[in-house]
Amino acid sequence: xxxxxxxxxxxGDAHVLHGTTLHxxxxxxxxxxxxxxMGKTTLIRSIMxxxxxxxxxxxxxWKGEELLGLSPHEVAKRRIALVPQGRRLFPSLSVTEHLTxxxxxxxxxxxxxxxxxxxxxxxxxxxxxxxxxLSGGERQMLAVGRALMIDPELVLMDEPxxxxxxxMVQHLETIIANLGKTxxxxxxxxxxxxxxxxxxxxxxxxxxxxxxxxxxxxxxxNDQSPLMRFLGVx
Amino acid sequence: xxxxxxxxxRIPIPAxxxxxxxxxxxxxxxxxxxxxxxxxxxxFALLAMSIDVLAGYAGRTSLGxxxxxxxxxxxxxxxxxxxxxxxxxxxxxxxxxxxMLASVFALLAVRVSGVYFLLLTLALGMIxxxxxxxxxxVTGGENGIRGVGRPEIIADPLVFFYTTLVTVLIFSxxxxxxxxxxxxxxxxxxxxxxxxxxxxxxSTASHMFIAFxxxxxxxxxxxxxxxxxxxxxxxxxxxxxxSVEGLLMAIVGGIGxxxxxxxxxxxxxxxxxxxxxxxPRWPMVLGFMFIGTMIFAPEGILGAASKFFRSGWKxxxxxx
Numbered sequence: 142x143x144x145x146x147x148x149x150x151x152x153g154d155a156h157v158l159h160g161t162t163l164h165x166x167x168x169x170x171x172x173x174x175x176x177x178x179m180g181k182t183t184l185i186r187s188i189m190x191x192x193x194x195x196x197x198x199x200x201x202x203w204k205g206e207e208l209l210g211l212s213p214h215e216v217a218k219r220r221i222a223l224v225p226q227g228r229r230l231f232p233s234l235s236v237t238e239h240l241t242x243x244x245x246x247x248x249x250x251x252x253x254x255x256x257x258x259x260x261x262x263x264x265x266x267x268x269x270x271x272x273x274x275l276s277g278g279e280r281q282m283l284a285v286g287r288a289l290m291i292d293p294e295l296v297l298m299d300e301p302x303x304x305x306x307x308x309m310v311q312h313l314e315t316i317i318a319n320l321g322k323t324x325x326x327x328x329x330x331x332x333x334x335x336x337x338x339x340x341x342x343x344x345x346x347x348x349x350x351x352x353x354x355x356x357x358x359x360x361x362x363n364d365q366s367p368l369m370r371f372l373g374v375x
Numbered sequence: 376x377x378x379x380x381x382x383x384x385r386i387p388i389p390a391x392x393x394x395x396x397x398x399x400x401x402x403x404x405x406x407x408x409x410x411x412x413x414x415x416x417x418x419f420a421l422l423a424m425s426i427d428v429l430a431g432y433a434g435r436t437s438l439g440x441x442x443x444x445x446x447x448x449x450x451x452x453x454x455x456x457x458x459x460x461x462x463x464x465x466x467x468x469x470x471x472x473x474x475m476l477a478s479v480f481a482l483l484a485v486r487v488s489g490v491y492f493l494l495l496t497l498a499l500g501m502i503x504x505x506x507x508x509x510x511x512x513v514t515g516g517e518n519g520i521r522g523v524g525r526p527e528i529i530a531d532p533l534v535f536f537y538t539t540l541v542t543v544l545i546f547s548x549x550x551x552x553x554x555x556x557x558x559x560x561x562x563x564x565x566x567x568x569x570x571x572x573x574x575x576x577x578s579t580a581s582h583m584f585i586a587f588x589x590x591x592x593x594x595x596x597x598x599x600x601x602x603x604x605x606x607x608x609x610x611x612x613x614x615x616x617x618s619v620e621g622l623l624m625a626i627v628g629g630i631g632x633x634x635x636x637x638x639x640x641x642x643x644x645x646x647x648x649x650x651x652x653x654x655p656r657w658p659m660v661l662g663f664m665f666i667g668t669m670i671f672a673p674e675g676i677l678g679a680a681s682k683f684f685r686s687g688w689k690x691x692x693x694x695x
Contacts, residue, residue: 189574191570191573191574192570212573212578213570213573213574214572214573214574214575214576214577214578214579216574217573217574217575217576217577218576222575223574223575225571225574229568229571231563231564231567231568231571232567233563233566233567234560234563234564234567238560238563241557241560242557242560242561242564243575243576245557287575291575291576
């Protein structure tokens with residue numbers, strides 16, 4: 142479904158991604174692991190075609206179609222959604238407005254306001270609160286709900302567990318696992334190995350802008366030591 | 376069928392009713408001069424609202440709306456006085472011309488934001504002013520064009536005042552509905568973060584183009600009403616100070632409050648009219664008022680008032 146081939150991305154003169162290659166199949170939850178500054182967010186931003194970073198060479202194929210050359214809204218129209226790092230909600234919009242802005246409340250197809258509120262009852266309780274009046278966990282739920290409202294086939298999640306309380310991380314893991322079961326492809330950027338292992342089918346390790354290790358979650362559950370070596374955890 | 380979670384849009388009945396009562400009752404006790412001032416307040420409130428949609432909801436401060444307003448005034452007066460056409464057709468042509476001009480401004484300005492948007496709209500407005508000043512065979516140059524009066528049915532000043540009131544109220548409701556619509560929400564989203572809106576599948580440039588063009592319709596309606604009100608147009612109607620005044624009205628009333636435009640328009644026009652009776656240095660008084668507003672009520676008069684009442688209500692609520 143998504144194929145990233147030999148991607149080279151730059152921030153100005155800084156070469157961040159050095160020929161990154163990976164793929165995500167339909168309905169697969171793929172985790173991208175790596176320490177800070179390894180290029181995980183840069184990869185997500187490159188896939189979304191955000192203005193920065195600049196992709197100089199490589200290929201981004203979505204169902205066989207090249208994404209390079211498209212603008213971010215054209216990528217999103219191809220049903221690729223982003224849950225950005227740090228949630229990035231709209232501070233002036235209420236919870237309901239975040240969702241109805243993307244699809245009218247009367248629409249009954251695909252992901253709807255009702256369906257998002259069923260998945261996150263807490264958001265329904267806080268529906269008239271603004272984005273900047275929510276707790277970290279609620280913000281994350283809303284960021285996921287907002288992404289789902291475009292009826293995605295692939296969701297790019299950039300460190301969704303960052304800064305959340307352990308109980309909220311567990312709740313989020315359940316949600317990601319359930320979303321994966323609905324046939325939604327997920328590319329999950331994580332620093333927390335155990336969070337990634339709880340939900341992912343496959344894992345990649347990114348180091349200095351290159352994929353250095355690819356392994357299935359089942360293999361890691363049997364033996365974590367090779368993965369730990371790549372992550373620099375001994 | 377709407378979802379149980381459909382956003383509730385309460386029609387701003389108190390705001391619309393207050394405007395209707397205050398302005399509607401005015402002829403009962405006001406002189407014809409005061410009614411004329413009230414008429415001007417209503418027209419400029421509509422212009423200020425059109426600016427507020429962009430500045431308060433989409434985060435783009437335009438200094439070109441005075442030119443769009445003035446272009447409509449020019450077309451209406453030209454069509455009636457010079458071409459000898461029907462005043463009703465003139466009104467339609469005025470609004471149409473303003474909308475087209477706004478779409479040209481929008482094409483050029485929507486890809487920039489912040490100070491660049493401000494400067495670009497300023498420059499576009501200056502071009503319109505330059506054309507009106509130099510194209511003397513059509514615009515009359517500095518002498519402008521004098522109108523030949525209103526259509527007979529609204530010729531009476533009182534009837535015209537009520538026509539303006541009803542028109543402005545209808546357009547106020549339309550503007551309110553526009554900013555509350557899902558499209559209006561996307562404008563607020565763009566104001567908060569363009570890149571976020573883009574990654575949600577929105578072409579922010581197209582949205583800004585549509586928004587700018589629609590605000591051109593509102594400014595055009597205000598300009599057409601002004602043509603019938605003033606019966607005269609000159610380059611001063613399209614000059615930068617017109618845009619600045621409209622913007623100041625929106626700011627003094629409260630950016631993003633929409634109905635604050637009425638308060639801002641009233642404050643500025645009343646000061647201009649009444650202070651100038653007492654001192655030739657009235658612009659200085661106006662300047663002090665702006666400084667005072669920025670220091671003591673940066674959210675504008677209506678913004679500060681609603682903040683005050685909200686905090687008062689909260690204080691009362693926590694009392695045992």
